Amino acid sequence: HNDWYSQVEQIFEEALRFGHYIGAATKADCDKTTPHGLVDTTWGMLQQTQKYPTLTKDEGEVDVVVIGAGMDEEIDCDFTRVNGYLFPEPGSTDDEMKRLRDEEKVCEKAGMLDVRMVDLGGGKEVGGIREALLFPRSAEYHPLKFVNGLAEVVTRKYGVKIFEMSHVLRKELSVNGKIKAQSGGTIKAKEAVILATFTPINRNQAIHARMQPWRTYLIALAIPKGSVTPGNYWSSERKSTYVGGRDHEHGQCVADYRDHWSELERWTRERFPQAGEVVKRWSGEVFVPIDLLGFYGPDLFNTTNSGMIPGAVMKYVATGDSGQATTGAAIAARVLGDLILRKANPWCDLYSPARLSTTLHPSSLQELGRIITITCAGFGTALPLVPRGVTDLQGLVAPDSLPDLKPGEGAVVQSGLFKIALYKDDKTGVLHKMSALCTHLGSLVTWNPNDSTFDW
Numbered sequence: 001h002n003d004w005y006s007q008v009e010q011i012f013e014e015a016l017r018f019g020h021y022i023g024a025a026t027k028a029d030c031d032k033t034t035p036h037g038l039v040d041t042t043w044g045m046l047q048q049t050q051k052y053p054t055l056t057k058d059e060g061e062v063d064v065v066v067i068g069a070g071m072d073e074e075i076d077c078d079f080t081r082v083n084g085y086l087f088p089e090p091g092s093t094d095d096e097m098k099r100l101r102d103e104e105k106v107c108e109k110a111g112m113l114d115v116r117m118v119d120l121g122g123g124k125e126v127g128g129i130r131e132a133l134l135f136p137r138s139a140e141y142h143p144l145k146f147v148n149g150l151a152e153v154v155t156r157k158y159g160v161k162i163f164e165m166s167h168v169l170r171k172e173l174s175v176n177g178k179i180k181a182q183s184g185g186t187i188k189a190k191e192a193v194i195l196a197t198f199t200p201i202n203r204n205q206a207i208h209a210r211m212q213p214w215r216t217y218l219i220a221l222a223i224p225k226g227s228v229t230p231g232n233y234w235s236s237e238r239k240s241t242y243v244g245g246r247d248h249e250h251g252q253c254v255a256d257y258r259d260h261w262s263e264l265e266r267w268t269r270e271r272f273p274q275a276g277e278v279v280k281r282w283s284g285e286v287f288v289p290i291d292l293l294g295f296y297g298p299d300l301f302n303t304t305n306s307g308m309i310p311g312a313v314m315k316y317v318a319t320g321d322s323g324q325a326t327t328g329a330a331i332a333a334r335v336l337g338d339l340i341l342r343k344a345n346p347w348c349d350l351y352s353p354a355r356l357s358t359t360l361h362p363s364s365l366q367e368l369g370r371i372i373t374i375t376c377a378g379f380g381t382a383l384p385l386v387p388r389g390v391t392d393l394q395g396l397v398a399p400d401s402l403p404d405l406k407p408g409e410g411a412v413v414q415s416g417l418f419k420i421a422l423y424k425d426d427k428t429g430v431l432h433k434m435s436a437l438c439t440h441l442g443s444l445v446t447w448n449p450n451d452s453t454f455d456w
Contacts, residue, residue: 010160011187013179015167075149078142084135084232085120090128100133125229127271138232143326163187170201170440175304177313189313192340195299196318196332199287203441206300207353211289211320215448215455217260218283221268222276259450283451286323294320295353296332297339316340317353392419405431410447410454412436421445421454 086103088096100117107115118134120126154160166181173179177189200207261281268275289295298305299315306312316336321328331347338345349355392414403411408426412419419436436445438456445454 010154010158011189012160012162013166013168013181013187014162014164075146075153077146077149079139079146080141080230081137081139082230082232084138084234085118085126085129085132086135086234087120087129087132089235097131100131104133120229124273125227126231127228127233129233129271135232140232168201170203173201173315175309175313176311192314192316192336194316194318194336198285199319199440200299200317201440202299202302202317204300204302205441207295207317207319208441211287211295213456214286214288214323215283216286216323217264218281219261219264219268219278220280221265221272221278223272224274224276227274228272285455287320288322289320291355292322294318294322294328294332294351296328296335296351297348297353300353314340402431408452409449410452412445412447412454419444421447423454426452 086100088100104115104117112135114134114136116134118132120129120132122128122130151162155162163181163185166183166185168179168181172181173193177193178186179189179193180186195201199211199213260283261278265278296318297316299317302315303309304312304315316339318328318332318336331351335345335347335351339348400415402413402415402422405411405422405424407424407429410421410423412421413436414420415433421434421436423432423434424430425432436454437443438445440456443456445456448455
């Protein structure tokens with residue numbers, strides 16, 4: 001956003017190293033990611049939440065445009081154009097094929113005239129796929145190369161300052177824009193503070209209660225060179241993609257954390273028998289708003305933004321990308337940049353955290369009710385004397401009867417009046433004990449055996 005660069009001094013505070021989370025929890029582990037427009041959410045799904053009439057193809061392609069613009073800054077990030085394909089699973093019903101054709105009609109109404117049904121031939125180079133909905137001009141690129149190249153450009157050319165290892169806690173965000181990092185450094189924002197922290201580090205339930213965290217799983221496999229037609233492939237049943245899928249709600253049930261990677265591998269080998277060994281596997285977390293569109297705008301119900309506090313600095317949020325972070329980041333940059341500069345932007349209302357139109361849609365109200373139920377359950381089980389089962393009852397009367405964990409294992413248990421999170425260090429064998437209440441919102445965490453983390 002060139003106007004933003006020229007008019008506002010910018011400072012970024014990064015909790016760890018720049019790009020750390022991209023390398024640790026996204027497709028960057030296999031050296032590529034895919035700016036895929038809105039195909040992962042699909043235009044038909046957006047139409048169901050009554051957002052479609054105000055969407056245009058420009059928003060679906062904005063991330064590709066932004067990444068492509070990086071080429072003008074000579075950022076070498078292996079940017080390559082590829083096609084995207086939305087396809088039905090074998091044996092799909094007529095309803096599933098109708099959904100693809102309806103999606104084609106919705107895209108046509110949105111101005112995406114080159115989205116069309118195609119026949120890929122059914123060969124193993126395309127995973128046995130025949131009929132599919134083609135989305136031209138998608139792309140793939142190396143995300144770490146891009147963000148590091150972008151950081152070099154904005155610091156050298158535009159004077160942006162980036163401070164790494166500067167973890168900021170919610171309590172260190174003052175009304176007047178003063179921000180203190182745990183490392184000891186302090187900065188003072190003059191115009192605005194943007195909480196682009198995946199999920200905002202505040203306790204604003206007006207934001208958190210309207211989106212649900214999900215965990216998604218991915219694998220990368222070696223393939224003989226030239227044996228697979230380059231492209232981005234999405235299954236219309238949304239159970240899996242070429243290397244990822246099997247999403248489930250985050251931190252809700254221990255049984256959800258089964259070996260989803262083996263399921264993905266089995267699915268991939270059935271589709272692409274030429275696939276070799278699994279070279280990497282990982283999982284990541286995504287936040288999905290009830291109407292499937294991100295929240296980019298002023299932090300809702302934040303008294304700092306009321307205009308009634310002298311010296312208060314506006315606070316904005318950027319969250320709820322629904323697993324489409326490249327698209328979301330590009331749109332958020334345009335929307336928030338114009339808001340801070342007090343310029344008109346046609347997308348501000350569409351992505352506003354204060355929007356109500358889709359929240360009142362029947363499908364959104366149903367999803368909102370489900371999320372509120374889950375949230376209340378999380379807070380309810382976090383209460384000291386509310387048992388989750390027989391083992392919690394045992395922990396109430398015998399607080400020292402802790403489970404015998406193996407190195408690298410963890411658990412959430414009742415110990416007397418408190419629920420505690422246990423973890424046995426896989427190197428030293430030391431048993432660590434912490435409160436099992438999330439420091440963010442105060443709900444109960446769940447042990448994730450796949451990633452050896454406590455999820456909330």
